[in-house]
Amino acid sequence: MVTANLPDRFYIYGAGHHARIFMSWLRVCKMESRIKGFIVSQLAEGQEEFCGWPLKCLKEMVSSLRGEKVCVAISEAISFGVKDNLIAVGAESIQLTDKQIENMEENVFSFFASKENLLNQVVVWNYWGMGYYEQCKYIVEELHRRDKSIKVYWVIKELVKADFPEWVISVKFDSYEYYEVMSKSRILITNVNSPCSPRCKQSYQYYIFTWHGIGPTKRVEWDSNECRAAVGYDKKVMSDRWNAADIMIAGSDFCHHVYRNAFLYDGVIENWGYPRNDIFFKEISYKDEIKKRFGIEKDKKIMLYAPTFRHELMKSKDADRLKEIYDIDLSMVSRAAEKRFGSKFAILYRFHPFVYSFVDITAYRQYGIDVTYYPDMQELLTATDILLTDYSSSMWDFSLTRKPVFLCYHDAEEYEAKYNGFYIFPDEYPYPKGHSTEELCQEIMSFDDKEYQKRLDGWFERFGTYDDGKASARVVDRILDVFEHPAKYGKE
Structure with missing residues (x-):
């Protein structure tokens, strides 16, 4: 037209x-x-x-x-x-x-695009326009600590409400201001694959792709059953999109390998660790803050139940199916943990936000505290004493704390066949696991920390972690170097 x-x-x-x-x-x-x-x-x-x-x-x-x-x-x-x-x-x-x-x-991009208009500023995409958390948060906080003069823009979708520091400027996706900011910012950072496609990324911009998963758990992107079967997932289009990145940030040897295959990526991979996991290597805990926010007694420990998402819930919108998938009696689990670890536990649960969009989860409000909309999962993990999940990659992140992870699942074969599938089948993971509430409680009661630590050592040795608390600093080093020497990276 x-x-x-x-x-x-x-x-x-x-x-x-x-x-x-x-x-x-x-x-x-x-x-x-x-x-x-x-x-x-x-x-x-x-x-x-x-x-x-x-x-x-x-x-x-x-x-x-x-x-x-x-x-x-x-x-x-x-x-x-x-x-x-x-x-x-x-x-x-x-x-x-x-x-x-x-x-x-x-x-619209062409209207704003110009080397002469390019500014030493950063624009961030987090989960297709979500709030202030995940990898990008930890990168820009380190950047602001190092140089407070650099402007940081954060892209959000129309109905997203988020609390940003005063130095982070939120920009609504697809707005006139969005196109101007996207075209004029030298650095683009995202933890997902779609926003910075070849269509909107200028050749003289520098695109940092962090991704948002790390462990050898669920298959992702082109490796997964669902993506290959999805309408519109064309291999050539996806490869072009992922290869728009100038660098990808890997958190482990395994992660590095997956980037080549799942993202069809042939560009630069930096083995710097994951910025969001720096928090586990610092003397930082949000336990007191979280206890105060959710009214948890000071003497209680925290168990967080954080299962992964099942895409069928988006289609079925079936509350009964939700109960069937996440079939676990949290009150029984709490009692078992109290007996084994000699302390009372507050049970928190965090579902994927998509669950709330499609399914009524009223049944889960009968026991435990809903923390699904607490903005930052990593902050929750610093406050957590025991993590309970099924296939969520948060198990890898939390393992860096060396605290107990327990798994409860009963649909691994179905998930392998119908959903993403697994790189390593869950039965091989180093964490105690049960396929029912009763089995899980038995695993909790018989938990041997010495044996658990040995299994974790073998797990990390097998898949190679790069996390050491300095990932954000490494990314910021690169950002500042691009600002100072753009020609070095072929951007002029």
Whole structure:
């Protein structure tokens, strides 16, 4: 679509990714004045505007849309019903194709992109636009400690609410400001694979990819069953996307190996350790803060239950299936731990946030304390005395503390066949494990710490950890060197 083909005045249907790109493109083309407002099929609670413009529900607009022109800015795959509804109320529907939206995004990036406009600043992507935690948090905190003059921008999605330090500037994904910041920042940092694709990363920018998993547990990306079967997971496209990175940060020998295979990555890998795990090598604990926040008695120890996600819950939205998958009696586990370790325990549980988006977890509120929305998992782990999980890679991170990890799972064969699958089958992990609450309690009661430490030594020796508390410093050393000597990294 070219500007000449747009109506003089129009509504925009949509309030998501496509609509934000379209809005940013209109702003670059100085055509915002043509917009009359935005329309969606259903408003979220409290949602009255989008990008500063009025946002109305289609049902409320039925009587006023006759003869109006509406640009449909949603994916073509889900737009067919919308076009029918607009025609039914007498509006003229103008579909923006996915290719047109893609071209608009490239045009917006091109509008800002220039070596001359490049600034020594950092823009961060955390889990596709989430809050202040994970690898990127620990990198930028070290960067700010070393040089407080460097600006740090953090990309967030529309409805994400997060507490940032005053020196971190949040930028909404796909906003006009987002494209400007993305194009003008010399350093891009992310812990996921998609934001910094070849389409939006300029050749003279430096892209640091940290990833967010580390241990020889669940298969990831191209190694996993789910990714290979997923619609749109084209090997060539994925390889180009992952190879947009200038460096990847590995936390272990095994991690290094996985990057080559799962990410089809042939670029530079730095064996620096994982920045988020620096916290375990410092005299830092958030135990007092967490106990105060959640009303936990000072004399109690903490057991954290943190199982991994099952993607079927996104499709089934079945609360009974949730209970079946995470079938564990936390009160029994608590009593067993009290007997074995001679202390009372507060039981905390942390589900993947996606679980809350699709399934009612009311049953789990009957025992334990819900810490799913506590922002930083690593802070929780510093306060934890015992970790209980199934297949979560947090077991590797927590093992660096040398504290007990217990596993409880009963669907490993199903997970291997239907979901990501495993690099190493869970039965081989060095942690005590049970396939039911009863078996788990027996493992807790018979726990032998001396034997456990030996198994951990063998585990780390087998897969080789690089974590030593200095990962963030190494990454920041590279960032500062890129700022000072960009030509050294081929960026000028």
